[in-house]
Amino acid sequence: MTLSATSPAPSLSTQDLTIRFGGHVAVNAVSCDFHPGELTVIVGPNGAGKTTYFNLISGQLTASSGTVTKDGQDLTRMSPSARAHHGIGRAFQLTNLFPALTVLENIRLAVQARAHMGWRIFRPVRHYRALTERAEHYLEAAKLGTRAHDLAANLPHGDQRKLEVALLMAMEPDIYMFDEPTAGMSLDHAPDVLELIGSIKSDPTKTVLLVEHKMSVVRSLADRIIVLHNGELVAEGDPATVMSSAVVREVYLGTATEEVA
Numbered sequence: 001m002t003l004s005a006t007s008p009a010p011s012l013s014t015q016d017l018t019i020r021f022g023g024h025v026a027v028n029a030v031s032c033d034f035h036p037g038e039l040t041v042i043v044g045p046n047g048a049g050k051t052t053y054f055n056l057i058s059g060q061l062t063a064s065s066g067t068v069t070k071d072g073q074d075l076t077r078m079s080p081s082a083r084a085h086h087g088i089g090r091a092f093q094l095t096n097l098f099p100a101l102t103v104l105e106n107i108r109l110a111v112q113a114r115a116h117m118g119w120r121i122f123r124p125v126r127h128y129r130a131l132t133e134r135a136e137h138y139l140e141a142a143k144l145g146t147r148a149h150d151l152a153a154n155l156p157h158g159d160q161r162k163l164e165v166a167l168l169m170a171m172e173p174d175i176y177m178f179d180e181p182t183a184g185m186s187l188d189h190a191p192d193v194l195e196l197i198g199s200i201k202s203d204p205t206k207t208v209l210l211v212e213h214k215m216s217v218v219r220s221l222a223d224r225i226i227v228l229h230n231g232e233l234v235a236e237g238d239p240a241t242v243m244s245s246a247v248v249r250e251v252y253l254g255t256a257t258e259e260v261a
């Protein structure tokens with residue numbers, strides 16, 4: 001047998017993934033592999049199908065046809081919570097946040113959920129200590145140390161977004177999915193959240209998918225770009241090649257030409 005260099009097995013794959021809404025095909029036969037240690041940015045004009053593609057991967061929508069596999073296991077018909085249990089982690093704004101608890105307590109509950117201990121606050125002291133140590137780790141990772149004892153409800157917008165990322169990190173998924181994480185954020189807060197997302201891929205076991213419109217973000221974070229247009233995957237590859245490709249200029253012509261340039 002001849003040994004040849006092969007690319008590592010994908011952590012996440014979609015094969016011919018398709019969803020129809022009536023006559024409209026919002027995601028059309030998208031086949032794509034995602035690998036650990038890699039941050040893939042998904043770009044495309046408004047209505048291209050990016051969020052729908054995410055919904056099909058995380059289970060908020062079920063495919064009309066095609067498959068979603070994680071480490072070779074077929075997730076296509078699983079519920080969102082079953083997919084989360086299999087390591088698909090999607091950031092949603094404020095969904096897991098308890099506004100009347102502190103930042104640290106919120107993170108500790110996520111750590112606790114990850115440890116399959118349920119959502120009870122009160123545990124024997126030694127459990128409590130171990131959980132708190134894990135929570136403090138993610139608190140520091142998200143640079144929220146100075147906010148530990150602030151109520152989540154009182155956090156400024158930028159710190160709330162960081163807390164959402166910290167909660168996702170505390171769940172320790174294999175696949176991280178972010179859909180426009182800096183939307184509605186002031187320019188001075190966006191870099192913190194993006195740096196945090198960028199730091200996730202320093203762990204070679206994690207796979208990151210990021211939908212983002214801001215081209216400066218794409219350039220600074222992407223290892224790879226995929227381009228969706230009218231529900232189809234029309235280009236993929238390294239950022240410089242994809243962003244200068246004719247197909248991308250054509251896709252964006254009249255919508256975001258100035259951003260691509």
Ligand SMILES: Nc1ncnc2c1ncn2[C@@H]1O[C@H](COP(=O)(O)OP(=O)(O)OP(=O)(O)O)[C@@H](O)[C@H]1O
Binds near residue numbers: 045048
């Ligand atoms: N539940 C639904 N029912 C009917 N049509 C839908 C549904 N969800 C999405 N669509 C349609 O699918 C297409 C893709 O929408 P999607 O939200 O995925 O685009 P997007 O690339 O995320 O756009 P944006 O950049 O504006 O967020 C759009 O035409 C949208 O109207």
Ligand SMILES: [Mg+2]
Binds near residue numbers: 050051052179
């Ligand atoms: Mg969208």
